[in-house]
Amino acid sequence: MSITLRVNPIACVGHGMCAELLPEIIRLDRWGYPILSSPAVPGPLAEHARRAVQACPTLALLIEEAASKHR
Amino acid sequence: MTTLALSPPRPPAPAARLPRLLAGIGAQPADLRRHEQQHGPMPVLRRAGRLIDVAEASGLTGRGGAGFPAGRKMRSVAAGPGSKVLVANGAEGEPASLKDRLLLSRLPHLVLDGMTLAAEAVGASEAYLCVHDTEHGLLDHLDLAVQERLAAGLDPVPIHLTGIPDRYVSSEQSSIVQYLNGGPAKPTFSPPRPHERGVHGNPTLVHNVETLAHLALIARYGDRWFRGAGLPAAPGSMLVTVSGAVARPGVYEIESGTPIGQLVMLAGGPAEPLRALLVGGYFGAWLPVQVAWPVAMTHASLKAAGGSLGAGIVIALPASSCPIAETARVVRYLAEENAGQCGPCVFGLPALADALGGLAYGGGRDGGVAQVATLLPLIERRGACRHPDGVTQLVRSMLRAFPADARGHERSGSCAGVGRSPVLPLPRDEQSFR
Numbered sequence: 001m002s003i004t005l006r007v008n009p010i011a012c013v014g015h016g017m018c019a020e021l022l023p024e025i026i027r028l029d030r031w032g033y034p035i036l037s038s039p040a041v042p043g044p045l046a047e048h049a050r051r052a053v054q055a056c057p058t059l060a061l062l063i064e065e066a067a068s069k070h071r
Numbered sequence: 072m073t074t075l076a077l078s079p080p081r082p083p084a085p086a087a088r089l090p091r092l093l094a095g096i097g098a099q100p101a102d103l104r105r106h107e108q109q110h111g112p113m114p115v116l117r118r119a120g121r122l123i124d125v126a127e128a129s130g131l132t133g134r135g136g137a138g139f140p141a142g143r144k145m146r147s148v149a150a151g152p153g154s155k156v157l158v159a160n161g162a163e164g165e166p167a168s169l170k171d172r173l174l175l176s177r178l179p180h181l182v183l184d185g186m187t188l189a190a191e192a193v194g195a196s197e198a199y200l201c202v203h204d205t206e207h208g209l210l211d212h213l214d215l216a217v218q219e220r221l222a223a224g225l226d227p228v229p230i231h232l233t234g235i236p237d238r239y240v241s242s243e244q245s246s247i248v249q250y251l252n253g254g255p256a257k258p259t260f261s262p263p264r265p266h267e268r269g270v271h272g273n274p275t276l277v278h279n280v281e282t283l284a285h286l287a288l289i290a291r292y293g294d295r296w297f298r299g300a301g302l303p304a305a306p307g308s309m310l311v312t313v314s315g316a317v318a319r320p321g322v323y324e325i326e327s328g329t330p331i332g333q334l335v336m337l338a339g340g341p342a343e344p345l346r347a348l349l350v351g352g353y354f355g356a357w358l359p360v361q362v363a364w365p366v367a368m369t370h371a372s373l374k375a376a377g378g379s380l381g382a383g384i385v386i387a388l389p390a391s392s393c394p395i396a397e398t399a400r401v402v403r404y405l406a407e408e409n410a411g412q413c414g415p416c417v418f419g420l421p422a423l424a425d426a427l428g429g430l431a432y433g434g435g436r437d438g439g440v441a442q443v444a445t446l447l448p449l450i451e452r453r454g455a456c457r458h459p460d461g462v463t464q465l466v467r468s469m470l471r472a473f474p475a476d477a478r479g480h481e482r483s484g485s486c487a488g489v490g491r492s493p494v495l496p497l498p499r500d501e502q503s504f505r
Contacts, residue, residue, distance in 0.1 A: 008260045009413035010455045029449050033414035 003046055004039040004064045005053075011060035018061050021052040034061070088300040091308045092284050093324045096177050100212055103219045106180035113184045113225060114290050122192035122290055123149060129294035130306040131286070135160055135279030136354070136382045138370040141286065144276060148266045149193040151274030157195040157228070158251070158270065159186050161202040161280040162235050164242035165352040166404075166496050167384045170310035171280050173322045175202065176209055178284065179216040183230060185283025188290045190228040193276050197228065200280075201247055204234025237498075239408035243456050244277040246410075257410040258456035279382075281310055301327035305369035313338035315387035315494045316345060325368060332364035334385060344390040347472055349495065351381030353401055354461025356468035357394060377468060386495060393488030395476050397495050398469045399427035404497050405462050415453035420462060422446055427466065430480050432489060439481045440470065 005025065014032035024045055026034045041049045053061045095101065095109040116122060127142030148155055159182060163171040174182055182200070190198045200217075202209055213232055220226050233251065235241050241256035248269045250256035269275025278286075285307060289297050298306040305327040311334060314320040318339025325334055331348060335341065348363040349355060356378030358366065366372050370380045388394060406420035426442040438445070447466060450459045470477060479486060 007453075008455070009415065009453060010258075010260050012414060014414055029415065031414055031418040033418075033453070035449075035453075 003041045006062045008060045011058045015057050017055045018052040022048050090324045125294045129289050129297040134281035141282050148274045148276040154273045155193050155195040156270040156273050156275040157190040157198040158277045159200045159280050162242035164239045166498050168382045169312045170322045181284040181287050182280045184287035187226045199231045199233050201233045201235050203237040205237040240410045260455045311383035313385045316342045316389040317387050318342050328367040328369050331366050345387050346390040347388045349386040351379040352384035355379050355381045357472040392491050393486050394473045396431040396489045399431040401495050402427050413454040416459040419450035440477050
């Protein structure tokens with residue numbers, strides 16, 4: 001399984017927790033909204049990504065688990 | 072055998088390929104009798120899915136702007152589970168587009184035929200015709216047309232007329248679906264898309280009213296007839312709205328693939344020397360006249376030219392106008408029309424409008440071209456709908472088409488064209504802001 005992240009921009013109000021917990025992938029723009037450097041999460045960061053998803057107060061950070069190519 | 076019905080009373084002669092949709096259009100709305108004289112009665116589908124096959128074979132694409140294959144969209148809705156819903160989108164949000172209003176106001180039965188045929192084809196049990204709730208006259212006369220058909224027993228699936236709020240983003244298909252579900256007329260986060268889960272949770276076919284009008288004719292005359300106009304890769308005819316500095320602005324029906332220059336000549340030619348054309352509406356792109364002139368009116372050609380076909384809008388900008396000021400004014404309008412939902416759009420578009428206003432009128436205060444260029448990637452692809460991306464495409468095309476103007480504004484603060492009255496129309500023009 002590989003995981004990707006996605007922001008629901010309607011739900012996101014810019015708390016910024018995600019950028020605190022996953023700075024390797026997420027930074028905040030000048031207004032405080034997350035910018036993902038890449039939606040794909042490298043394996044070693046998967047746990048941090050899940051934690052960031054759980055920490056989002058508005059449930060705006062989503063994790064999508066895609067089956068790998070070798071299904 | 073590709074037609075769905077027995078031959079209509081007056082099959083269109085192959086020599087005169089156009090008009091099709093606009094055949095027999097008069098100054099008054101065509102009533103049911105007049106409509107049937109022109110096109111024959113609405114054909115009876117021999118089999119529910121038949122129209123989907125014919126629509127796919129015709130190559131018809133959505134005429135609302137996105138250009139998705141109409142038949143494929145119908146097939147995916149028809150294949151979905153449970154009840155289905157049909158939505159006819161007649162809420163023309165583009166300030167420079169008049170084609171949907173023309174169709175609905177003069178040829179309502181063409182659209183209503185298309186609705187009933189499409190509803191039957193996908194197995195819909197509900198059908199909605201959506202127009203802006205501010206258009207009282209249009210709603211009234213559409214209601215008359217619906218009543219006329221009710222009396223004639225034409226529409227097995229009752230057609231509900233629905234007024235939706237008159238805002239730029241409210242005609243986006245997910246906005247309409249959310250509104251019909253009792254929510255605000257604002258775009259939603261997807262998936263699910265309307266064809267998966269739409270009105271009342273059911274698979275929902277949202278077609279532009281012009282698309283449905285084409286379907287009404289394709290059901291009568293067949294897919295080969297449809298392909299008899301236009302290009303093999305972009306068949307059929309399309310409605311376009313031409314405005315700005317042309318002698319005869321208005322709505323025209325052209326063959327898909329008509330070169331833009333030919334379209335401008337069809338609209339009477341330039342009313343004064345032209346500088347550029349804005350093609351595709353406010354999510355479209357500026358193209359210098361020489362670049363635009365030979366470009367074919369198709370999604371593919373305009374994409375290759377760095378623009379988009381959109382809903383078939385062409386606005387001619389005279390040489391005496393300032394493209395920077397025109398763009399700044401429209402971007403301010405689009406910024407104010409954001410749905411207030413996604414941060415990058417809520418904050419980014421006003422910042423972009425400020426930067427452009429500074430460039431247009433203030434010699435690059437607020438950072439000039441550099442600030443504009445910095446903001447664009449902070450806005451693009453970061454909203455739930457395409458509103459922010461449409462705006463950035465317009466602004467990028469301005470920077471590409473008019474680099475000397477942008478530099479000139481930075482250097483000398485403004486230009487002579489800024490004083491000219493604006494060419495790009497806005498719905499609130501009477502309030503005149505910049």
